[in-house]
Amino acid sequence: MIEVDRIHVRFGEGPGAFIALNDVSVTIGESEFFTLLGPSGCGKTTLLRSIAGFIHPNEGAIRLAGQDILSLPPFKRPVNTVFQNYALFPHMTVAENVGFGLEMLGRPRAEVTRTVEEMLALVKMTAMANRRPSELSGGQQQRVALARALAPKPKVLLLDESLSALDLKLRKEMQIELKRLQSETGITFIFVTHDQEEALTMSDRIAVMSAGKIRQIGTPREIYDHPRERFVADFIGDTNFVQAKLFADGTVELPGGARIRASLPKDAVPANRAVTLVIRPEQTVLEQAPEQAQLSGVLENVVYCGTDTHYHLTLTDGARFVVRRQNNPARPVTFEKGQRLGIGFDPQAAQVLEG
Amino acid sequence: MAKPKTFDTRRQAGFTAIAAFCFIVLYLPIVLMVIFSFNSGLALTSWEGFSLSWYVTAWHNEVVQAATIRSVIIATVATVVSTLVAVLAALVMGRGKPFRGRSAMFALINQPLMVPEIVTAVSLLVVFAWVKTTTGYSGLGYLILAHSAFCIPFAFMPVRARLQGMDQTLEQAAADLYASSWQTFRRVTFPLLWPGVLAGAMLAFVTSLDDVVITEFVKSAGQDTLPTYMLGQMRRNLTPETNAIATVLLVFSVVLVVAFFFVSRENHAKAQL
Numbered sequence A: 001m002i003e004v005d006r007i008h009v010r011f012g013e014g015p016g017a018f019i020a021l022n023d024v025s026v027t028i029g030e031s032e033f034f035t036l037l038g039p040s041g042c043g044k045t046t047l048l049r050s051i052a053g054f055i056h057p058n059e060g061a062i063r064l065a066g067q068d069i070l071s072l073p074p075f076k077r078p079v080n081t082v083f084q085n086y087a088l089f090p091h092m093t094v095a096e097n098v099g100f101g102l103e104m105l106g107r108p109r110a111e112v113t114r115t116v117e118e119m120l121a122l123v124k125m126t127a128m129a130n131r132r133p134s135e136l137s138g139g140q141q142q143r144v145a146l147a148r149a150l151a152p153k154p155k156v157l158l159l160d161e162s163l164s165a166l167d168l169k170l171r172k173e174m175q176i177e178l179k180r181l182q183s184e185t186g187i188t189f190i191f192v193t194h195d196q197e198e199a200l201t202m203s204d205r206i207a208v209m210s211a212g213k214i215r216q217i218g219t220p221r222e223i224y225d226h227p228r229e230r231f232v233a234d235f236i237g238d239t240n241f242v243q244a245k246l247f248a249d250g251t252v253e254l255p256g257g258a259r260i261r262a263s264l265p266k267d268a269v270p271a272n273r274a275v276t277l278v279i280r281p282e283q284t285v286l287e288q289a290p291e292q293a294q295l296s297g298v299l300e301n302v303v304y305c306g307t308d309t310h311y312h313l314t315l316t317d318g319a320r321f322v323v324r325r326q327n328n329p330a331r332p333v334t335f336e337k338g339q340r341l342g343i344g345f346d347p348q349a350a351q352v353l354e355g
Numbered sequence B: 001m002a003k004p005k006t007f008d009t010r011r012q013a014g015f016t017a018i019a020a021f022c023f024i025v026l027y028l029p030i031v032l033m034v035i036f037s038f039n040s041g042l043a044l045t046s047w048e049g050f051s052l053s054w055y056v057t058a059w060h061n062e063v064v065q066a067a068t069i070r071s072v073i074i075a076t077v078a079t080v081v082s083t084l085v086a087v088l089a090a091l092v093m094g095r096g097k098p099f100r101g102r103s104a105m106f107a108l109i110n111q112p113l114m115v116p117e118i119v120t121a122v123s124l125l126v127v128f129a130w131v132k133t134t135t136g137y138s139g140l141g142y143l144i145l146a147h148s149a150f151c152i153p154f155a156f157m158p159v160r161a162r163l164q165g166m167d168q169t170l171e172q173a174a175a176d177l178y179a180s181s182w183q184t185f186r187r188v189t190f191p192l193l194w195p196g197v198l199a200g201a202m203l204a205f206v207t208s209l210d211d212v213v214i215t216e217f218v219k220s221a222g223q224d225t226l227p228t229y230m231l232g233q234m235r236r237n238l239t240p241e242t243n244a245i246a247t248v249l250l251v252f253s254v255v256l257v258v259a260f261f262f263v264s265r266e267n268h269a270k271a272q273l
């Protein structure tokens, strides 16, 4: 559907130029909910603006349904944007805002009116049709911005941190709303966020970015369970990193000497080398007998967090390790600070990373 | 709830006295001028009774009529021309690609504010005198041209301020929604710029209407505008007729300013996001 092919974006000239996008390639499918996830300043907006046509990449190509769109100005691209600050036209009513795109496309008045009604119903804003943007709350403006961008039925909808400005409760509502709109319209959504939880719950696939590069593309499950880089593992969810050694037979030696068959990366990793294991805190359990467990450590601290309790341990090699356990009054636990405990986990849930 | 004590100029010693003094210096002469426009006698300083006779005299004075018409024609054309130029210049400087000579252009537009008016007046006199003798044309064109030029910065400043305060993503949003550059300008940029344009036009109009120095130097014989007519009266014998004309001009500009205030406030309310 949409193919971004090795684009580079530089701001400024010569050796002092800032490289905002460095060899970025991604292919996004029809009707996909695709998320660009990464910390602030990593180039998400730049990639979105390149697709919309407000930034012209220095190198590379962007194709939509096989056709190169880089030569087209923004107003000729069948792509609409929901801007980070909504950018509603303050001098027009809600209905005029929503109808603007269709009007510019030269659609007959009757069709514009009908589509505007449809769109306002879709985002539940029919009652507000004659208000001005200044008379709406943040969440309502958000809905109008969505309706305005959806009205011309674009092939691709770009959403730049669209939910970031909303408070938590409204944000959760809008997340569900967005998913509903996406499945009802079948339009491809490219959604930008720096919130990993939002990305995991909403997306069909996620591209994790940092410093102008795409680090990994995959489904939320792939990204979470099988991160390919330390950055990805660290950025998404809470993580334990454990130093280990990989052998030629594919087994991994843990601090303390236990050997396990962990999940190896797709690309072969050279054997007999130090590697890092990624182990998620909620995929581990504490055991009273340290001798039989894969890892062991001394319990340093216990932090109660309502639904969970976090157990902070120090491993034999001095590294910190967190075990998360769901609280259940029916199964009380008796771990003492300073006690040496075993840490158990499914070997396949431990992901091997190079280095 | 007690308000925290902050620095407040109004509570400083002597503030009221200074404010009152400034107020008197600025407004008392105007009040006196207005009062004496209703004087029935000839004098500007001794009150002889209330009358509207000087307004009637001014109204029927053919020289005043001609000067008024001339002033309005010049101000109207100069307003249209200078506002057009100002809007184009503001757009080129605020929205166009950065280009060489942008600051030179800025300096050019603001020339009338930086060069003393008398200098501009003398240089225009010299140039126009030469053009007059070579072409033989001695109509209102010279005054209109001069006024159009010196009104540009007054029309330019509010337009530029408005454009700088405008959210550029609105124009991008329009382009994103299939509006061509022209449609974006017509449907988004211009409506949002409009209060600035209106303010600029009003400023230009008032500036032109009020001008003495350049007009005095550039005008040919029999081309008095209202202000130069009033100046001429002073050289002969000043009567309350001049007060009456000045009062009408005062009322006109106050009405203009108040009208502008309401227009811009309404627009501001509409544009608040």
Ligand SMILES: Nc1ncnc2c1ncn2[C@@H]1O[C@H](COP(=O)(O)OP(=O)(O)O)[C@@H](O)[C@H]1O
Binding pocket: A011, A012, A018, A020, A038, A039, A040, A041, A042, A043, A044, A045, A046, A047
């Ligand atoms: N017009 C520009 N000129 C110079 N640098 C820019 C410009 N736009 C963005 N950048 C820089 O490019 C980087 C990526 O920006 P952006 O794509 O907005 O990041 P994100 O949306 O991921 O937070 C940032 O470091 C930013 O400072």
Ligand SMILES: [Mg+2]
Binding pocket: A044, A045, A160, A161
């Ligand atoms: Mg951004």
